[in-house]
Amino acid sequence: AQTVTQSQPEMSVQEAETVTLSCTYDTSENNYxxxxxxxxxxxxxxxxxxxxxxxxxxxxxxxxxxNFQKAAKSFSLKISDSQLGDTAMYFxxxxxxxxxxxxxxxxxxxxxxxxxxxx
Amino acid sequence: xxxxxxxxxxxxxxxxxxxxxxxxxxxxxxxxxxxxxxxxKPPELMFVYSYExxxxxxxxxxxxxxxxxxxxxxxxxxxxxxxxDSALYLCASSLYWGGNTEAFFGQGTRLTVV
Numbered sequence: 001a002q003t004v005t006q007s008q009p010e011m012s013v014q015e016a017e018t019v020t021l022s023c024t025y026d027t028s029e030n031n032y033x034x035x036x037x038x039x040x041x042x043x044x045x046x047x048x049x050x051x052x053x054x055x056x057x058x059x060x061x062x063x064x065x066x067n068f069q070k071a072a073k074s075f076s077l078k079i080s081d082s083q084l085g086d087t088a089m090y091f092x093x094x095x096x097x098x099x100x101x102x103x104x105x106x107x108x109x110x111x112x113x114x115x116x117x118x119x
Numbered sequence: 120x121x122x123x124x125x126x127x128x129x130x131x132x133x134x135x136x137x138x139x140x141x142x143x144x145x146x147x148x149x150x151x152x153x154x155x156x157x158x159x160k161p162p163e164l165m166f167v168y169s170y171e172x173x174x175x176x177x178x179x180x181x182x183x184x185x186x187x188x189x190x191x192x193x194x195x196x197x198x199x200x201x202x203x204d205s206a207l208y209l210c211a212s213s214l215y216w217g218g219n220t221e222a223f224f225g226q227g228t229r230l231t232v233v
Contacts, residue, residue, distance in 0.1 A: 033219045035221075042226065043207060043209075043226050043227045043229075044224055044225065044226045044227070045162070045209065045211075045222075045224035046224070047221050047222070047223075050219075050221065052219065089159070091161055091162075095217075095219060097217065097219050104217070105150070105167060105169075105174070105175065105216045105217055106164055106167075106175070107162075107164070107222065109161030109162060110161065111160070111161060112159070112160070112161055114159070
């Protein structure tokens with residue numbers, strides 16, 4: 001089984017500044033994917049960014065980028081030019097990709113980080 | 120259409136009631152999921168359907184009964200719930216069941232058991 005740890009329960013940032021959310025994971029799997037999901041007060045979970053473990057290049061989606069350190073099992077999310085609409089709870093998640101494994105097809109979530117963007 | 124629609128948005132039910140939650144998607148996804156989420160906690164997987172067949176039941180009590188009538192619909196039938204079952208119930212779908220596919224979530228049903 002795998003574990004996902006988000007060590008920052010809450011963070012805050014000023015509008016237009018940059019913030020980094022931390023995530024570490026532990027797994028014995030060699031084929032997996034990592035995700036960051038955002039859940040605003042509207043409750044809907046929205047995928048922010050996805051990283052394939054076999055890719056060395058860090059994923060980027062507009063203002064969102066990750067720092068994926070496979071050896072260290074670290075997967076942090078950087079939000080640049082923070083906007084008020086980024087206020088949400090952010091979940092790091094792990095998806096095992098080896099078919100037949102007991103964890104296949106299940107997302108393992110971290111405990112979440114509540115991010116507040118201040119004007 | 121990239122939406123997962125859940126109804127109702129809010130539900131209050133007594134411990135002796137029977138109710139159902141409904142989830143619908145028209146993205147052609149073949150995997151659908153039910154999650155339970157307590158306040159300020161991560162979602163917990165309950166059930167996974169793949170090609171309309173129950174593939175995962177995470178040891179969920181039998182008072183929760185899932186049903187997948189077709190590839191677009193997912194129901195969760197509720198009976199004799201307990202107050203501790205009060206939570207946000209999220210439905211999700213993905214193109215197929217696997218570790219690398221993006222899951223699309225609905226807005227959830229806020230359930231209160233009284």
